[in-house]
Amino acid sequence: MSLSNIFILLILIHLTFTQTVRGKDCVCDLKNSDPAFPEKKLKNVETTALQCIGTITPEMMTDLDRLVLGLQQRIKQVEENVIVLEKEDDRNLYGAVTLRIIELEIAEIQDLLHKLNSTTRNYRHLSVQTAAQLEDMKDAMVELEKFDSMQVIKTNRENQRVKRSLEQCKEELNATAAPPTVPPARCGLGRMVSVAGPRIYSLTVYSTSYTYGAWGRDANPAPGGENKYWLVVLSSSNVYGNFIRQYSTLSTLLLGIGPTDTYISSSNPTTNTIQGPNMVMYGNALYYNCYNTYSVCQFNMTTRSVSTVALPKDTGYNSKFPFAHLGATYTYTDMDFTTDESGVYVIYATTSNFGNVIISKVETSNPPVLNQTWSTSLYKRTVTNTFMVCGVLYATRYLDKDTEEIFYSYDTKTKEERYDLNMKIKKMQTNIEFLNYDPRDHLLYVYSDAFILTYELIFQ
Template identity: 45%
Template sequence: MKLCVMVQLCALLTLTQEAPGREKCACELSSREKLFPHEKLRIVKANASDCNSNITPQKTVELESLLLGLERRLAQLHKDVQVLEKEDDGELYGVLSLYVIENEMTEKLLKCNKDLNTTVAPTEPPQGTCPRSRLLNVTGPRVYTAGEYPGSYSYGAWGRDPRPEQGKESWYWLVMMTSNNRYAHYVRLYSSLSALIIGVSVPGNIQIHSSNPATNTIQGPNNVLYGGALYYNCYNQDAVCRFNLTTKAVTTLQLPKGTRYNSKGNFCHLEECYPYTDLDLATDDSGVWVIYTTNQDYGNLVLSKVEEGEPPKLGQTWRTSVYKQAVTNTFMACGVLYATRYINRGMEEIFYSFNTVTGTERFNIGIFINKMSPNIQALNYSPVDQMLHAYCDSNMVSYKMLFG
């Protein structure tokens, strides 16, 4: 037994010693993939470095705003295309062709009138204080943004200064009711529309008072900025306050005895009233206006011009026959007062106008505004760019106004 084991071990030792040494081998690797583009990577790195040094924060803000605007606009364009597709009549003329036919027919009719020596009706005179002031339509929205505080502060107002200080022509202002949807104590400024959309405020807040509410702070959302000063309903007063953003001085304009205030003469519709909207401040090409109501006028709208001065004074006053609580908002354009009413959650109607030049009223304007949210807490017209700025349930929306 032991001898057998010894023989196996000796055989194993012999085989191990006689085995040849392990030879070295080399393999040639052939890859079908392209070589790593080191040179392209170097160029990309160089370009990225140049971009970081050349693109300023201001350009970044503008690009981000542009992209946001395009995103909003594409959705609207998609809806418009869908409408046009539904109006496609196959072998008949399309919408654009109908416009061409309309123009051609108009030209033939004019020629016929001329040939027959007929008297053409005179052109409708301007409605107000501007050369072209007959409001034809409101289109848009052109801007729709939640701004810097999305979902916060349901009541407020925003817009542009129709008579801005030098160097502030592109600035926008924002006033939010930061206390109980009723009161505010500062104005927030933005150097451009792009800055407002993405929420970059420069120079930031300009305070009227350190606490809120307090004497001379803002009551209600219907405010305007004109000539570097904010006009608003003074806290707990039937008066207009003017806050100079440069000097921080506040002056007041007392309204007539019997003026309704402290949420006793609000804008309303069937479902609700908008609290503390007794006084509505408005601007147009001619200056500042205040829209309100009094006990003597039985709740009908009253319009007064605010004359500049130290302190400001109440100018000419007009009385209307439209009941204020049947109105949801008002604004001024070219010396004409316009009033809106609630149609449904998606539509508002400009139904009424009062011409301060002719003294005429109209109740059949029939211009509709597509709403982005159910309620419009404030409307401000900007004669700088003919835009109507709306504050809607904490969102900022603007529409283009078309005049004839």
């Protein structure tokens, strides 16, 4: 072998060669210039890792939790026994026996405290020891990684990082985005995450006679009317109503005691009487769809006078654009009235907007005035109800006889629409004829097939 070939070989494999010549034969002594792999150090790391796994077990934490729980129960029992002793001490045998029981329980508490302190000290020592071992293993693995001349470990680590990033991207693409977050400056509630309940579930005094109606509280009550509740049943063909029944408290409403009836007119139906189940009370006035017109009626509960404001001429009424689902139509629900922290809104649809939902703010002056209006892409006949929270419109749809779903939102501040909210409402009856949000207690008030219910909105 020539010297030039030897030099080339040296460059390629970083090895040192020694050449000797025996006649025509060439003998090479191969010497590795890299240090020997510390196999012993690797075995030490493996042994330490196995020791950590064997030393720290889930059962150890369970023991600690069990001691803490036992201590809590013992302290609670002692408190109860002390209360009993204070109430029933006869200064004689009964008091002495109870006192002795308390002494024994305190002794058991002291024993549990001793065990807890001992266990905590042992765990603290074990934590310090394990932390030191982990640090040593980390340093050893850094040293061992230097022998990975082909960077297999580094490449594998990078591959794992890229794989995690890809999985995270997949999750983000497939995940349902959260419902819109209402800025705290607007009303301080944050993001609505679920609906709990029902909290109240009861028949009215009318029993099952009237399946369409509405109820709730005044969202902006006059002084002295903070505790009042109102109830309207559509007593004529489940379509029309001509009086509002009020109760002084929730209890009197549920029991049907001492109602006060206020009549809009003496006959039903007639001009200015209520048409459809969607209405709200705000500022001691009832807002509803005027009989047989595309107008908003405002009925003043004190003066018993009616003021109106007309919606656009192509607004649907008399069941042109009602709430509905594939199995049923909720007749005469062309207009829905809602309240939130800022006032009253009317929800409706027009032919010029292709039957899609329109939101108009109703200024509660006398007479009322329509203010800002927002057009959405939500087709009204695919919706079963709507409500407003902090300037955000939410829409529900019928899933089955047991479940309603809040599926849609429209933020009047940002004009952002969402169709993927997926918040379920557990129904007690098949249909929800009326639903409205009360900003005073954050409850949804529901009228469902002659039953009245409330649900709690949960905010994050």
